Amino acid sequence: AQSVTQLDSQVPVFEEAPVELRCNYSSSVSVYLFWYVQYPNQGLQLLLKYLSGSTLVKGINGFEAEFNKSQTSFHLRKPSVHISDTAEYFCAVTLQDAGNNRKLIWGLGTSLAVNP
Amino acid sequence: SAVISQKPSRDICQRGTSLTIQCQVDSQVTMMFWYRQQPGQSLTLIATANQGSEATYESGFVIDKFPISRPNLTFSTLTVSNMSPEDSSIYLCSANRGMNTEAFFGQGTRLTVV
Numbered sequence: 001a002q003s004v005t006q007l008d009s010q011v012p013v014f015e016e017a018p019v020e021l022r023c024n025y026s027s028s029v030s031v032y033l034f035w036y037v038q039y040p041n042q043g044l045q046l047l048l049k050y051l052s053g054s055t056l057v058k059g060i061n062g063f064e065a066e067f068n069k070s071q072t073s074f075h076l077r078k079p080s081v082h083i084s085d086t087a088e089y090f091c092a093v094t095l096q097d098a099g100n101n102r103k104l105i106w107g108l109g110t111s112l113a114v115n116p
Numbered sequence: 117s118a119v120i121s122q123k124p125s126r127d128i129c130q131r132g133t134s135l136t137i138q139c140q141v142d143s144q145v146t147m148m149f150w151y152r153q154q155p156g157q158s159l160t161l162i163a164t165a166n167q168g169s170e171a172t173y174e175s176g177f178v179i180d181k182f183p184i185s186r187p188n189l190t191f192s193t194l195t196v197s198n199m200s201p202e203d204s205s206i207y208l209c210s211a212n213r214g215m216n217t218e219a220f221f222g223q224g225t226r227l228t229v230v
Contacts, residue, residue: 032215032216034218034219042223042224043120043208043221043222043223043224044159044208044219044221045221046218046219046220049218051216090158090159092219094215094216102215103161103215104149104161104215104219106158106159107158108157108158109157109158111156
């Protein structure tokens with residue numbers, strides 16, 4: 001079955017430390033990849049996306065992600081986190097199902113907690 | 117980009133009643149979706165709202181329980197019918213202009229059924 005796996009449900013980190021949130025997907029066809037952030041009691045906001053071209057994509061708030069086709073991964077990174085980065089992060093991938101229909105599949109989310 | 121207005125933002129409802137959630141987009145979009153998000157969990161797609169035709173429901177969701185309308189390219193409603201406490205959740209409206217573009221989200225409707 002098509003799936004998106006976020007390997008860490010919770011990531012605690014100290015302020016100004018680097019962070020990596022991992023995302024793997026299962027697909028053998030071309031995909032579109034997204035990272036969204038959800039701050040407490042708010043909707044989802046796009047951080048960054050990969051559609052084609054350079055495999056390293058930069059997003060808002062200093063985040064970046066690298067698409068690795070051979071490892072079917074799209075890990076999110078930030079070199080130095082801030083308290084305000086505390087939020088839920090969702091990886092989402094547009095995958096093609098057996099009927100050649102494209103569907104957006106969501107990971108279960110990673111809760112990033114930045115501590116002072 | 118697109119701005120999505122969703123209302124109500126929250127409601128507390130009696131079991132057995134129904135609630136209709138409205139979703140208004142500030143520009144024409146190709147696709148509109150309704151999601152459910154349990155507290156602290158990921159998004160579960162309820163259905164794709166199709167303009168001028170019946171919505172496409174995901175496994176585990178049926179039209180009788182979650183009737184959806186989409187009369188035009190900028191507006192959709194989701195009704196949660198005959199509610200029970202198990203329907204307590206956040207309901208999110210989403211829209212995009214194609215599967216290779218980003219999805220935009222409303223702020224969500226926090227529903228509590230008592």
